[in-house]
Amino acid sequence: MKVFLSGFGNVGQGFMETTVIKKDLITKLVGEEVTFAGVVDSTTYYADPREVCSFCALGNKASTGKVGHSARGGKSVIDIMSECEFDVLIETGPTNVDDGGEGLANIRWALEHGKDVITVNKGPLALDFANLRKLAEEHGCILRYEGSVGGAMPIINLCNDSLAGVRIKSIQGIFNGTCNYVLSRMDSGLPLEQALKEAQQLGYAETDPTYDIEGYDTASKVVILANSVFGRDVTFKDVSVCGISSVTEEAVAMAAEENMVIRLIGEVSNTKLEVSPRLIPKGHPLSLSGTLNTALIETDFSGPITVTGRGAGRKETASAILSDLIAIARQRKSA
Amino acid sequence: MKVFLSGFGNVGQGFMETTVIKKDLITKLVGEEVTFAGVVDSTTYYADPREVCSFCALGNKASTGKVGHSARGGKSVIDIMSECEFDVLIETGPTNVDDGGEGLANIRWALEHGKDVITVNKGPLALDFANLRKLAEEHGCILRYEGSVGGAMPIINLCNDSLAGVRIKSIQGIFNGTCNYVLSRMDSGLPLEQALKEAQQLGYAETDPTYDIEGYDTASKVVILANSVFGRDVTFKDVSVCGISSVTEEAVAMAAEENMVIRLIGEVSNTKLEVSPRLIPKGHPLSLSGTLNTALIETDFSGPITVTGRGAGRKETASAILSDLIAIARQRKSA
Numbered sequence: 121m122k123v124f125l126s127g128f129g130n131v132g133q134g135f136m137e138t139t140v141i142k143k144d145l146i147t148k149l150v151g152e153e154v155t156f157a158g159v160v161d162s163t164t165y166y167a168d169p170r171e172v173c174s175f176c177a178l179g180n181k182a183s184t185g186k187v188g189h190s191a192r193g194g195k196s197v198i199d200i201m202s203e204c205e206f207d208v209l210i211e212t213g214p215t216n217v218d219d220g221g222e223g224l225a226n227i228r229w230a231l232e233h234g235k236d237v238i239t240v241n242k243g244p245l246a247l248d249f250a251n252l253r254k255l256a257e258e259h260g261c262i263l264r265y266e267g268s269v270g271g272a273m274p275i276i277n278l279c280n281d282s283l284a285g286v287r288i289k290s291i292q293g294i295f296n297g298t299c300n301y302v303l304s305r306m307d308s309g310l311p312l313e314q315a316l317k318e319a320q321q322l323g324y325a326e327t328d329p330t331y332d333i334e335g336y337d338t339a340s341k342v343v344i345l346a347n348s349v350f351g352r353d354v355t356f357k358d359v360s361v362c363g364i365s366s367v368t369e370e371a372v373a374m375a376a377e378e379n380m381v382i383r384l385i386g387e388v389s390n391t392k393l394e395v396s397p398r399l400i401p402k403g404h405p406l407s408l409s410g411t412l413n414t415a416l417i418e419t420d421f422s423g424p425i426t427v428t429g430r431g432a433g434r435k436e437t438a439s440a441i442l443s444d445l446i447a448i449a450r451q452r453k454s455a
Numbered sequence: 456m457k458v459f460l461s462g463f464g465n466v467g468q469g470f471m472e473t474t475v476i477k478k479d480l481i482t483k484l485v486g487e488e489v490t491f492a493g494v495v496d497s498t499t500y501y502a503d504p505r506e507v508c509s510f511c512a513l514g515n516k517a518s519t520g521k522v523g524h525s526a527r528g529g530k531s532v533i534d535i536m537s538e539c540e541f542d543v544l545i546e547t548g549p550t551n552v553d554d555g556g557e558g559l560a561n562i563r564w565a566l567e568h569g570k571d572v573i574t575v576n577k578g579p580l581a582l583d584f585a586n587l588r589k590l591a592e593e594h595g596c597i598l599r600y601e602g603s604v605g606g607a608m609p610i611i612n613l614c615n616d617s618l619a620g621v622r623i624k625s626i627q628g629i630f631n632g633t634c635n636y637v638l639s640r641m642d643s644g645l646p647l648e649q650a651l652k653e654a655q656q657l658g659y660a661e662t663d664p665t666y667d668i669e670g671y672d673t674a675s676k677v678v679i680l681a682n683s684v685f686g687r688d689v690t691f692k693d694v695s696v697c698g699i700s701s702v703t704e705e706a707v708a709m710a711a712e713e714n715m716v717i718r719l720i721g722e723v724s725n726t727k728l729e730v731s732p733r734l735i736p737k738g739h740p741l742s743l744s745g746t747l748n749t750a751l752i753e754t755d756f757s758g759p760i761t762v763t764g765r766g767a768g769r770k771e772t773a774s775a776i777l778s779d780l781i782a783i784a785r786q787r788k789s790a
Contacts, residue, residue: 138756142622149619266617272757274617281616282601282609284484285777287477405763421473421770422607428740428761435756442620454789 121154121449122171124204124235126197126226127212128161128187131240131267133178134434135210135441140174146442150449157206164188165200197222198229208448210441211239217340217356220247231255231263236452238444240267240437246340246356249347262448265348267440269341270295273413273429274440277447279349286419288349290389293415294408295341297431298325298332299364299384303397304409306372307381312365324411335363335384335395342386346393354393362396375399381407456489456784457506459539459570461532461561462547463496463522466575466602468513469769470545470776475509481777485784492541499523500535532557533564543783545776546574552675552691555582566590566598571787573779575602575772581675581691584682597783600683602775604676605630608748608764609775612782614684621754623684625724628750629743630676632766633660633667634699634719638732639744641707642716647700659746670698670719670730677721681728689728697731710734716742 125132139146139154147153158167159177166177166188181187192200201209209230213223224244230237232255239245244252245265256263266276270293279288294300301324305315316333319325331337339359346352364384375382380399383406387394400407405426408414413431418424430436460467474481474489482488493502494512501512501523516522527535536544544565548558559579565572567590574580579587580600591598601611605628614623629635636659640650651668654660666672674694681687699719710717715734718741722729735742740761743749748766753759765771 138620145622272621272754273760274613277617278609278613281778281782282612283774283778284781285473285774285779286607287480419607419774421774423765423768423771425608425764426762430758433758436758439618439620439754439756443616443618444620446619447616451789454786 121150121152121208121445122157122206123154123445124157124201124206124209125159125212126209126223127214127241128159128177128181129212129214130434131437131441132159132161132210132212133181134438135212136174136178138435138438138442140178142442149446151453154445157204158200159187160192160197160200161187163192165190165192165195167200167204169205197226201226201229206235208236208238208445211237211241211244212441213241215241215340216243217246217336220244224248227252227263228255231259231261234259234261236262236448237264238441238448239263239265240441242268242340242344245347246343248355249344250353253347262451264444264447265344266444267437269344270413270415271430271432272436272439273415273427273431275345275415275427276348277443278427279417283417283419283422283425286422289418289420290387290392291345291349291415291417292385292387292406294383294406294413295386295415295431296332296338296384297411297413298329299335299338300408301411302333303364303367303372303382303384306367306369307376307409309369311369312367333363333365335361338384338386338395342388342393342395346388350388350390352390358393360394360396364397367397383407456485456487456543456780457492457541458489458780459492459536459541459544460494460547461544461558462549462576463494463512463516464547464549465769466772466776467494467545467547468516469773470547471509471513473770473773473777475513477777484781486788489780492539493535494522495527495532495535496522498527500525500527500530502535502539504540532561536561536564541570543571543573543780546572546576546579548576550576550675551578552581552671555579559583562587563590566594566596569594569596571597571783572599573776573783574598574600575776577603577675577679580682581678583690584679585688588682597786599779599782600679601779602772604679605748605750605764606766606768607771607774608750608762608766610680610750610762611683612778613762614752618752618754618757618760621757624753624755625722625727626680626684626750626752627720627722627741629718629741629748630721630750630766631667631673631719632746632748633664634670634673635743636746637668638699638702638707638717638719641702641704642711642744644704646704647702668698668700670696673719673721673730677723677728677730681723685723685725687725693728695729695731699732702732718742
């Protein structure tokens with residue numbers, strides 16, 4: 121099985137590392153060796169018709185910040201993919217929720233050319249899900265994206281496969297570890313700015329935390345769940361979004377007096393599509409503190425099902441990609 | 456898709472009801488209509504070469520306590536299966552952890568005759584898993600059993616499919632709602648006998664609660680997880696089991712002073728296979744109160760993943776069976 125890896129940041133490198141560390145196990149689970157036909161980062165690429173040497177790619181990146189000796193120059197990822205033979209595109213490039221960016225173009229191209237696709241890049245899914253699903257169907261390709269929501273917390277494949285027998289009425293969840301860390305620290309009396317600074321120092325928040333704090337990250341996850349689990353046809357713009365920047369120390373203190381906490385909750389159902397800070401009773405599954413993600417899945421016949429796990433991280437998201445890759449291999453094998 | 460239903464108690468009836476209520480959805484998800492070729496309860500059966508009328512079967516059972524007009528007489532389930540044409544055996548008969556009982560014989564026969572099997576009957580899985588897996592492989596059959604552990608709480612397919620990319624290091628969980636209800640009530644100061652009586656009045660505990668209270672039910676679930684998730688080859692007898700009958704009010708009170716609760720925990724890893732009451736800090740995922748089931752899955756690259764759901768119930772277990780049936784249909788379709 122030949123993989124083309126688009127994006128070689130934290131998650132892309134984490135995935136390649138995982139394939140090195142778990143080589144034997146993966147070969148067994150996939151039924152054949154998994155090799156890389158090409159790897160692209162923002163300025164360079166490394167392609168080899170036999171196979172990319174993972175040690176070299178990771179070593180190059182660590183020592184020079186670049187994956188390959190070939191500068192991309194004017195080449196797009198599509199130009200480079202065109203020169204490679206591979207089975208599966210793994211898209212880990214930067215999320216862009218304005219127009220989907222290069223990631224969206226890459227995924228479209230791959231599906232149109234009969235490649236299966238795994239993406240953890242949320243932009244394309246949040247903006248153009250219906251078309252991507254249609255493209256995949258038309259070309260007999262598999263499109264998977266477990267790592268795009270909740271990182272290592274299983275949610276998409278859980279809902280679509282393990283819970284195939286129930287109707288899911290709604291999903292409410294904490295889908296952004298940065299916001300949840302900040303709100304958890306505010307429970308201890310810290311003001312938002314200070315909690316945020318702490319999150320930045322610990323590496324939980326970006327230098328520009330707007331995307332997380334204003335709820336946009338949660339919103340893109342809610343859109344992905346709406347499209348993939350509820351079969352809706354919505355985009356980023358359809359979500360009613362309110363982030364946590366206006367949550368005050370006073371509001372948190374008042375909540376605490378009522379034995380409540382404030383959490384940024386994403387909610388999706390057949391009629392709802394919302395991100396907002398909410399009052400949650402202490403002890404409720406959604407009152408979770410820290411950086412974990414959690415989802416409360418309301419079903420028709422099975423009652424509520426809760427799942428909790430790490431929402432981000434290099435190895436964690438890589439593991440989600442790997443689960444998708446194994447699923448593709450199994451499906452291709454039985455086909 | 457033609458189903459043979461062995462066992463027509465709470466779960467068997469619940470499954471048939473579900474197929475009636477969700478007929479259109481199931482037809483869509485399975486890709487064809489699901490019909491019953493035969494249904495057997497402890498004393499009667501109802502088989503029809505075209506199809507069993509679900510309304511009649513459920514009506515008969517409700518009004519007379521018997522599913523069919525034909526008395527089984529000396530007929531075994533196997534005798535009746537032999538006379539029917541079907542694709543999938545759904546085994547919902549009573550659990551027997553001494554020798555597996557008729558359920559084990561039924562599953563063996565079905566696999567040997569090329570039928571796929573879904574079982575929520577734990578006995579056969581706890582006693583003879585390795586052989587059943589081998590039989591299924593030899594005859595190209597699918598054997599699934601999501602409902603045998605945790606009812607509506609997804610765990611087996613979650614571990615084997617959604618988490619295929621990670622190595623699971625251990626699973627610790629609350630797998631018996633009866634014990635957890637009793638222990639939760641003891642947290643409020645009730646003595647065990649009174650908590651148990653309350654559980655019986657509420658229908659959470661059997662008239663003879665030994666199987667639950669002594670940890671045997673949890674033990675059979677731990678064995679199923681060991682065999683199916685960890686690839687071990689163990690049986691019921693290999694589990695170190697201690698139930699909750701010796702948990703005293705004093706022990707619960709002492710735990711509370713240390714901000715702990717006592718919970719009956721099943722634990723399985725590559726080296727462990729244990730059921731015992733344990734001290735759990737309040738607020739820990741395993742300190743859950745009430746009748747829910749929960750599992751804490753420790754993984755190599757994805758950290759801890761927690762899942763919680765209803766561990767039993769008519770519709771809940773029926774939904775788990777239905778998810779397995781859909782999975783079989785998908786696998787057969789892509790094959």
